[in-house]
Amino acid sequence: MPELLKLTTKDFKTDQEVRWCPGCGDYAILAAVQGFMPSLGIKREDIVFVSGIGCSSRFPYYMNTYGMHSIHGRAPAIATGLAASRPDLSVWVVTGDGDALSIGGNHLIHALRRNVNLKILLFNNRIYGLTKGQYSPTSEQGKITKSTPYGSLDAPFNPVSLALGAEATFVARTIDSDRKHLTSVLQAAAEHEGTALIEIYQNCNIFNDGAFEHLKDNSVRDRHLIRLEHGQPITFGSEDEQYGIVRMPDATLKAVPLKEAGDSVLVHDAHASEPDLAFALSRLPDPATLSPTPIGVFRSVRRPTYDTLMAEQLDDAARRLGSGKLAELLTGSDTWTIS
Amino acid sequence: MTKQVEKVDRVIIRFAGDSGDGMQLTGDRFTSETAAFGNDLSTLPDFPAEIRAPAGTLPGVSAFQLHFADHDILTPGDAPDVLVAMNPAALKANLKDVPRGGTVIVNTDEFTPRALTKVGYAADPLEDGSLDAYKVHKVALTTQTVKVLEGFDISRKDAERAKNMYSLGLLSWLYHRPTEATVEFLQKKFAKKPEIAAANVAAFRAGWNYGETTEDFVVSYEIAPAPMPKGTYRNIHGNLALAYGLIAASHSSGLPMFLGAYPITPASDILHELSKHKNHGVRTFQAEDEIAGIGAALGASFGGALGVTTTSGPGIALKGETIGLAVSLELPLVICDIQRGGPSTGLPTKTEQSDLFLAMFGRNGEAPVPIVAPRSPADCFDAALEAARIAVTYRTPVFLLSDGYLANGSEPWRIPDVADLPVIAPNFAAGPNKVLEDGSEAFWPFLRDPETLARPWAVPGTPGLEHRIGGIEKQDGTGNISYDPANHDLMVRTRAAKVAGIDVADVEVDTGPDSQAGSGAPKVLVLGWGSTYGPIQAACRRVRREGNQVAHAHLRHLNPFPANLGRILKEYDRVLVPEMNLGQLSMLVRAQYLVDAVGYNQVRGLPFKAAELAGVITDLIGSAEDRHSDGHSDGHSDGHSGATDTVEGVGV
Numbered sequence: 002m003p004e005l006l007k008l009t010t011k012d013f014k015t016d017q018e019v020r021w022c023p024g025c026g027d028y029a030i031l032a033a034v035q036g037f038m039p040s041l042g043i044k045r046e047d048i049v050f051v052s053g054i055g056c057s058s059r060f061p062y063y064m065n066t067y068g069m070h071s072i073h074g075r076a077p078a079i080a081t082g083l084a085a086s087r088p089d090l091s092v093w094v095v096t097g098d099g100d101a102l103s104i105g106g107n108h109l110i111h112a113l114r115r116n117v118n119l120k121i122l123l124f125n126n127r128i129y130g131l132t133k134g135q136y137s138p139t140s141e142q143g144k145i146t147k148s149t150p151y152g153s154l155d156a157p158f159n160p161v162s163l164a165l166g167a168e169a170t171f172v173a174r175t176i177d178s179d180r181k182h183l184t185s186v187l188q189a190a191a192e193h194e195g196t197a198l199i200e201i202y203q204n205c206n207i208f209n210d211g212a213f214e215h216l217k218d219n220s221v222r223d224r225h226l227i228r229l230e231h232g233q234p235i236t237f238g239s240e241d242e243q244y245g246i247v248r249m250p251d252a253t254l255k256a257v258p259l260k261e262a263g264d265s266v267l268v269h270d271a272h273a274s275e276p277d278l279a280f281a282l283s284r285l286p287d288p289a290t291l292s293p294t295p296i297g298v299f300r301s302v303r304r305p306t307y308d309t310l311m312a313e314q315l316d317d318a319a320r321r322l323g324s325g326k327l328a329e330l331l332t333g334s335d336t337w338t339i340s
Numbered sequence: 341m342t343k344q345v346e347k348v349d350r351v352i353i354r355f356a357g358d359s360g361d362g363m364q365l366t367g368d369r370f371t372s373e374t375a376a377f378g379n380d381l382s383t384l385p386d387f388p389a390e391i392r393a394p395a396g397t398l399p400g401v402s403a404f405q406l407h408f409a410d411h412d413i414l415t416p417g418d419a420p421d422v423l424v425a426m427n428p429a430a431l432k433a434n435l436k437d438v439p440r441g442g443t444v445i446v447n448t449d450e451f452t453p454r455a456l457t458k459v460g461y462a463a464d465p466l467e468d469g470s471l472d473a474y475k476v477h478k479v480a481l482t483t484q485t486v487k488v489l490e491g492f493d494i495s496r497k498d499a500e501r502a503k504n505m506y507s508l509g510l511l512s513w514l515y516h517r518p519t520e521a522t523v524e525f526l527q528k529k530f531a532k533k534p535e536i537a538a539a540n541v542a543a544f545r546a547g548w549n550y551g552e553t554t555e556d557f558v559v560s561y562e563i564a565p566a567p568m569p570k571g572t573y574r575n576i577h578g579n580l581a582l583a584y585g586l587i588a589a590s591h592s593s594g595l596p597m598f599l600g601a602y603p604i605t606p607a608s609d610i611l612h613e614l615s616k617h618k619n620h621g622v623r624t625f626q627a628e629d630e631i632a633g634i635g636a637a638l639g640a641s642f643g644g645a646l647g648v649t650t651t652s653g654p655g656i657a658l659k660g661e662t663i664g665l666a667v668s669l670e671l672p673l674v675i676c677d678i679q680r681g682g683p684s685t686g687l688p689t690k691t692e693q694s695d696l697f698l699a700m701f702g703r704n705g706e707a708p709v710p711i712v713a714p715r716s717p718a719d720c721f722d723a724a725l726e727a728a729r730i731a732v733t734y735r736t737p738v739f740l741l742s743d744g745y746l747a748n749g750s751e752p753w754r755i756p757d758v759a760d761l762p763v764i765a766p767n768f769a770a771g772p773n774k775v776l777e778d779g780s781e782a783f784w785p786f787l788r789d790p791e792t793l794a795r796p797w798a799v800p801g802t803p804g805l806e807h808r809i810g811g812i813e814k815q816d817g818t819g820n821i822s823y824d825p826a827n828h829d830l831m832v833r834t835r836a837a838k839v840a841g842i843d844v845a846d847v848e849v850d851t852g853p854d855s856q857a858g859s860g861a862p863k864v865l866v867l868g869w870g871s872t873y874g875p876i877q878a879a880c881r882r883v884r885r886e887g888n889q890v891a892h893a894h895l896r897h898l899n900p901f902p903a904n905l906g907r908i909l910k911e912y913d914r915v916l917v918p919e920m921n922l923g924q925l926s927m928l929v930r931a932q933y934l935v936d937a938v939g940y941n942q943v944r945g946l947p948f949k950a951a952e953l954a955g956v957i958t959d960l961i962g963s964a965e966d967r968h969s970d971g972h973s974d975g976h977s978d979g980h981s982g983a984t985d986t987v988e989g990v991g992v
Contacts, residue, residue: 015808017820046803051639061808062821067800069642070810072665075635078627082636083800086598086623087643090800108635111628311623318618325620327591328758331584335521336574336755337376 008039015065021056026177026203030124031063033183038064041091041191048091051080053100056131057124057203060095074105077112077121081307084117088308091191094121099129102138102158109198110167115307116195120187123160123200124177128209141289146208161283161299164198165276171197172279173298177204178217182228182296189298195306216294229282229297231271237293244293246285254281256293271301343552344559350409351515351563352417355507356434357426357447359392359402362504367404369508369525373517374408375575375752378565381408382874384416384947385748389605389688396450396458401433410564414874414881416749418949424507426450426481429459440473445510447503449482477556481506488546492539502543509547515561519548571754578717578746579606581753582676583613585724587620589674590646592725593732593764596621598640600633601650605688606744607678610650630658634675638662641671644768644799646728650676653695654685656702663737664703665811667835670786670795672731672738674724675709679743681945690945691744693870694921699739700899700928706832708839711739711898715873717746718753723896729764734842735794741898743920745947746871769796769805774817785809785819793838844897846904850877851891852884862889863964865912866957867937869895869925872918872948879953888961898925901932909935913964916940918953 013035021027038048048066052058054073061068071079076094084092094112101109101123112119128146129135135148139160143152164172171193175186183201190197202213215225227237227246235246236259243259245266259266270278279300286294319325353370357363364385374381384405393400407417422443425431427450438444451466465471466478485506489499505526512519523541530537551557576584590597599622601611615624623640627633634649641647649659656663656677666673679695681687699711710730714723720742727740772781773796783805786795798805807819815822816830851862868876873894880892893908895901909915909929915937917926923939930937940956942948 044803045806046801049642049800061810064808065806067806068808069639069669070808070812071635072661072811075631075662078632078635079639079642081632082598082600082625082639082641082647083643084639085625085636086596086640086645087800090643107628108632111632311625315618315621315623322619325587325617327588327620330587330617330620331755331758332572333574335372335376336572337378338572339378339568339570 006039006042006044008045010036010039012045013038013065015063017062019063020059022207024206025056026126026205027057027060027124029177029180030122030183030201030203031060033180034122034187035064037184037187040188043091047089048093049080049083050093050095051076051083052095053097053105054131055097055100055129056205057095057097057122058100074100074103075108076100077105077108077119080119081108081112081115081117084119085308085311088118088312092119094119096121096123097130098123098125098127098137098139098160102160102163106138110163113164113167113169113196113198116168116170116304117307118195118309120190120197121199123198124203125160125200126203126205126209127157127212128205130205130208134208157288159283159288160198160200162280165280165283165300169198169300170195170302170304171298172300173197174200174202174294174296176202176213176216176296186298189301193301195304213291215290215292216296225292225294227285227293227295229269229271229295229299231269231298231301233269234266235269235282235295236266246282248281252281254285256285271298273300274302276300343557345562346559347562347564349411349563350407350413351422351561352405352407352420353422353424353511354403354405354420354434354437355424356401356403356430357424357504358395358429359388359390359400360395361402361426362501363387363402363404363426366504366508367406369522370511370517371406371575371750372521372525373512373519374406375573376518376521378568379408379410379563380413380566380568381406381575381751382413382416383407383750384745386946387689396427396429396455398429398433398459401430403430403434408563410566412566412568414878415947415950418951422511424511426503426507428455428461428465431465432459432461438474441475443475443477444471445477445479445507447481447507448478449480479510479550479556484546484550485543488542489539492542493535494539498536499539502540505540505544506547506550509544509549510551511547512544513548513551513560514557515563519544568752569754573752573754575750576718576721576753577609577748577750578714578720578742579609579678579748580613581718582714582720582724582740582742582747583610585721586614586646586648586674586728587617587622588721588758588761589725589728589764590620590622591758592761593646593728593766595644595646595732595766597623597648598637598645599624599648599650600627600636600640601625602627602630602633602655604630604652604655606680606747607650607652607655607676609747610676610678630655631662634659634662634673638666638669638671638673641666641673642669642800644766644797644801646674646732647672648674648676650678652678652680652688653682653698656695656698660703663709664705664707666737667703667707667709668811668814669809670735670835671797672728672735674727674731674738674740676724676740676742678747679741681943687945689744691746691871691947692920692943692945693741693743693872694924694943695741696869696898696921696924696928699741706836708836709737709739709899710734710839710842711741712896713741713870713898714746715870715894715896717749717751719873720746721753721756725762725764726896729762730842732764732766733794734792734838735797736839739899741870743871766797768802769798770802772804783807784817786814787817788834788838793834793841840900842900844900844902847893847895847902847908849891849893849908850880851889852880860889862891863913864916864957864961865891865893865909865914866916866918867893867895867909867925867929868918869898872920875948875950875953876918878950879948879957882950882954883957883961886958888958890957890961895925898928901929905929906933909933909937914938914960916957916960918948918956920948
């Protein structure tokens with residue numbers, strides 16, 4: 002870094018009134034992002050936030066960087082064009098469970114497989130908020146909502162499993178109210194070269210209040226929350242009831258009392274070349290109860306980024322063929338002259 | 341044997357065969373030879389959507405028509421003088437277009453009972469007298485090719501495949517075409533398979549020699565080079581010219597180009613072409629779908645690139661919401677629609693002009709988008725530059741409406757001097773543009789240029805100009821979210837006024853070389869747009885040759901219309917609008933200018949025929965004359981009113 006940037010949280014706030022519902026989990030995420038941005042050491046003008054449509058997608062208006070509030074589901078595609086043509090920028094996508102996984106599902110999986118240098122913050126509240134309370138692609142099956150008075154029929158997506166299946170190089174999960182954990186995950190994503198997907202469990206206190214309460218409430222959360230740390234044994238539980246994650250003979254993972262597990266407790270390896278452990282971990286929670294839920298970085302591996310590869314192809318062509326001359330191109334090789 | 345040489349001024353040849361017979365390649369090579377010789381030319385490839393339709397069937401026939409002459413020509417020609425039919429299906433599908441007395445060259449080897457039955461010939465047309473009206477040359481193309489290639493170490497299949505080069509050789513002899521370039525082409529094309537290259541060259545030469553020695557062909561033809569303006573020329577297809585126009589726009593604006601595209605016929609060749617030119621700073625992105633293609637292009641535009649997306653009608657249907665976003669964000673974006681037959685999948689490989697309404701209106705809300713249309717294959721170059729100029733100057737998405745005929749058709753192109761190309765100035769915002777009440781400086785992303793109404797384009801990386809834009813309605817000036825009723829009304833009208841106020845050249849009216857002589861000023865105006873230019877011009881020439889007067893105006897800009905269009909339309913008694921749709925431009929000019937335009941409409945997947953169009957024009961001139969003698973000239977007196985009005989008697 003040529004000079005030390007003296008930016009503060011305040012520098013990343015805009016003069017726009019934040020218009021989320023009082024008590025919305027989005028406030029906590031915004032505060033965490035604004036608070037963490039100065040630590041990146043990136044100039045504000047080199048940062049871009051791109052969003053789609055939904056409550057979370059208002060996010061760019063509140064970040065004093067460059068920003069675009071686009072259309073439903075398309076933020077990853079738009080950000081891909083920006084990041085691929087401007088590798089010098091730090092490009093962030095803010096999206097939600099409906100935006101990223103329903104209408105924009107195709108763009109999300111393709112951004113992940115390409116490994117474009119994008120950081121995707123997926124606010125998952127398991128409901129449609131802005132359209133006032135329909136079930137979303139992450140809602141539990143049987144959910145009663147305005148559009149499903151008899152209960153929803155579709156099985157939900159597990160965003161982490163989906164991302165891993167889509168060849169993502171960085172996949173993490175965190176929780177809106179856990180500022181420290183959220184910040185550490187943002188930091189890890191920012192340092193990652195390529196597409197990073199961060200699923201953020203976010204409470205919608207109007208249409209799906211308490212969806213993640215068991216993962217937040219101090220009195221019970223230790224029984225349900227697994228904090229993944231690279232290189233550390235995968236354990237969780239309250240002080241008097243500790244569990245370890247072990248691999249069963251049928252290759253599935255299971256939580257067993259730590260005393261019984263002994264040496265067989267798995268050690269988390271986020272850098273494993275194959276995503277099988279990360280995937281198995283993503284399958285641990287029961288889709289209905291979301292317990293036990295691992296949070297932290299599931300997977301973080303290195304693969305060349307799309308924008309770098311694209312820039313290299315251009316540089317390579319210019320090196321081999323020389324910088325393109327328009328007159329030469331237009332003339333081609335097969336001409337005749339009338340004099 | 342001394343052969344007779346006859347001089348002719350123009351010839352139309354159609355090569356027709358199975359999809360796998362290499363007819364497009366044969367046509368392309370003959371075109372290159374013809375271009376190199378200096379004739380003016382125009383081509384029309386016509387092939388099925390299937391890569392390899394069942395062999396020997398009518399749907400599997402692929403054809404390539406070439407019109408070349410010793411003078412300036414405008415169309416690929418109405419009816420072929422010469423038909424090369426490689427099999428019974430090709431004969432059956434194309435013979436109806438050959439005038440009686442025309443020449444038919446057939447590959448007799450393919451006229452087996454089975455092949456004849458397959459296409460419904462009860463008897464062999466080569467034997468039953470049904471071709472008596474034509475000059476038929478029966479050539480055993482396959483057998484003769486295989487025989488010539490006996491000494492080569494290649495499979496029988498490869499030997500048979502060289503029959504297209506044998507026929508190319510024969511036609512090259514027949515029309516005195518230069519052959520060196522074809523030999524070079526074959527050697528280059530099969531550089532990795534020298535034996536195949538040698539075999540194809542041998543077949544090509546053998547075809548030439550066959551013409552020279554056989555008694556079947558007693559006459560060969562000379563077509564002198566056409567007088568053309570001084571300059572260096574090349575032959576060019578529409579899609580190639582369009583790709584070059586975009587690259588030229590990138591050079592002349594200094595903006596790196598970013599193409600976001602999804603493969604679709606007939607636009608894919610633009611993606612293929614642009615992906616070759618990375619040393620020109622061109623980034624090409626084959627997206628996961630049409631929406632991502634335009635989304636990525638718009639994202640790149642936000643970052644300061646010349647964002648481009650290329651597609652055809654079905655793709656535009658999918659891109660609609662993003663085009664609306666681009667209208668709302670007011671960012672430059674070039675949207676190329678290479679129109680094809682619709683609706684839905686329609687006729688992927690055939691041409692049509694039916695996306696004009698889609699380009700004009702195909703979005704939610706009031707979302708005006710400028711529209712530019714090329715009129716010939718080579719003109720795609722200039723039209724692409726013009727589309728980019730408008731997009732960058734006015735910060736707006738722009739439609740470039742080409743079509744399948746222009747995309748795949750070719751003609752000679754006088755290569756422009758790079759120094760003469762228009763300069764496109766991006767004028768990026770570099771600093772604050774507003775002093776606030778408290779004296780501090782600010783950047784307002786929607787504070788417009790008072791003249792063009794364009795907003796400032798501040799790209800990420802520019803310090804101090806950080807701003808947020810979005811698809812929600814914005815407050816005039818600041819760009820902040822605003823739901824204020826009066827502001828929305830103002831913004832909708834301002835966006836409309838910006839597009840309406842785009843500076844576009846006046847449309848010129850062509851009234852022929854000596855319009856004032858003879859029967860006075862023309863009373864009929866033919867108004868066209870896009871690829872109908874050639875057929876309309878050719879038709880007008882015919883009409884004038886018959887002693888009638890007619891004017892032709894051809895629109896480069898469909899939105900906004902040129903400022904002088906309204907006045908011009910009112911100068912004529914009758915306005916005829918030929919279109920390859922059911923009357924879209926016609927409806928627009930009727931609505932905007934209250935002119936009683938008459939449509940002439942065909943949607944056959946093929947360009948208009950000049951002769952047919954000439955007949956329509958002549959009839960209309962007659963009706964205009966009648967009307968004059970009746971003392972009516974108000975344009976509403978003869979039942980030709982109503983937006984769906986069309987000329988009757990269209991031979992479809």
